[in-house]
Amino acid sequence: MNNTAQLLQNNKKKILENWMQNQLADEALRDDLISNEELRRQSDELLNGLATATASGNVENTYAPEYETVTEILSDISITRARQGFTPRETGMYVLSLKQAINQVLEEKLSDQPEQLYKELSIINKLLDNLSMITFDTYIKGREEVILRQNDEINEISTPVIRVWEGILALPIIGTLDSARTQVVMENLLLEIVNTGSSIAILDISGVPAVDSLVAQHLIKTVSATRLMGAECIISGIRAEIAQTIVHLGIDLSNIKTKATLANALQLAFSMRGVEVKKTARYTGLNLNK
Amino acid sequence: MQIVREQDVVPFRNRVKEFATKIGMSLVNQTKLITAASELVRNMLKYANGGKILLEIISKNAQTGVRLTFIDEGPGITDIKQAMQDGFSTGKSLGLGLPGAKRLVNEFDLKSKPGEGTTVTVTHWKNGR
Amino acid sequence: MDRIPILKMGQFLLVTIQVDLYDRLALNLENDLINMVSKTGARGVLIDISAVSIVDSFMGRILGNIASMSRIMDAETVVVGMQPAVAITLVELGLTLQGVYTALDVEKGMELLHDKIGTIEHPEDEEEEAPHDDID
Known part of the structure; x- marks a missing residue:
């Protein structure tokens, strides 16, 4: 097991706490659209998936099969969020705040090994940037579905017999x-x-x-x-x-x-x-x- | 699915219908797909004495569809461009089979080598028009 | 071998196709029907395809053949009850069944046949029932 995965696995609880704090502290948090428990459940699920995926040793290619679960969870989240009326910023913030949370933990754990810290940071950054791209992709896809559906509806009503x-x-x-x-x-x-x-x-x-x-x-x-x-x-x-x-x-x-x-x-x-x-x-x- | 006799056509059509219903294709699109499939099966039986058909459900860009691949080892088609023209037929038929089938489905791909056989792939999307 | 039953109703022959046809069955129908027309001297043929979910170019050709053959033998052919999906598919296929009369249901088809036979001497005033030319 590589370092990154180990770190994630061992500090899952801490990361989740940090992450939740970050999210709750963010002004853009839409507690009108999603409950705290729901948010915690989603976040926990995603973090678990991420820990399992990184354990495979692959920390770069998010299109690899190991990341299927993570991608699926993320797509699910973004699509539901798109439908619920979240803005893309809010959806993007969700993943980006996880990055922050992991970085915080990394800094704490590796404060005495700057070289290692730098390496891990860049890996995590890259990985989570990729993941946030996925949220944008699926977010837009979710919106497109809405548009397509509306299109169909317009077609339906615009042809009265x-x-x-x-x-x-x-x-x-x-x-x-x-x-x-x-x-x-x-x-x-x-x-x-x-x-x-x-x-x-x-x-x-x-x-x-x-x-x-x-x-x-x-x-x-x-x-x-x-x-x-x-x-x-x-x-x-x-x-x-x-x-x-x-x-x-x-x-x-x-x-x-x-x-x-x-x-x-x-x-x-x-x-x-x-x-x-x-x-x-x-x-x-x-x-x-x- | 193997097709060797004329009687295999009806069960084959039913299989296509099954697939199309499974993904929730509308009746009109189902009919189009099955009709196109029927044309292609007839060609296969008539010119190549049967062949193989592959049925699959595919999805791409948030769309689901049915893809049918018709593979035969018949004489092949010498002039594809001519074969795709309305009203051209080497047998004594209307010559609507290939071009008609192409009009009925969303995607149509024909590969053929004289003497080696013909492969036709057609794809129809669930809400394809 | 399976056969499609042909019913005789007065001057007309009535065929109701209940199953999806494969080619041999359709060819048999064509044969049987034409033989029946010549045997009975029927003046009209009514083909009900309301239960048919697929009409491809072969079936279309058979229907056209039946119409032209019976016309030579002085009988008109009306195809009734075509499903909307089938009609759309036929049009996309490029097949408009030229020379075949169509009607919504058996009743309207009968009316049309009676009309045809009654007005056969004044073909100029049958605007509505003019043969459907290929307009593609």
């Missing part, structure tokens, strides 16, 4: 259509077609800022998929500039029913279903007494 009439669905698309979005749109639309037994779907693209060949391809795909299910698809809300780009790009939409406005599309849908909308007796104003 509206039942406008018996057998007629409308789907206003707002924002850019990329392939991920198209898949969500397609899935929602097709599921809704099955659920409601609708035979006509109106895709309104007045909220789509631009239609390039890729977006057009996505639209064509959606229309084809609807047809395979046995329903018809009408695309509405084609603005003048969109019509222009479509023609300039040479995109062929001639096989797809297109209408300028949602109202026109609805009219077409009505006539396809044999529904007639008529004006009845004139509207005479609201009767407030009733």
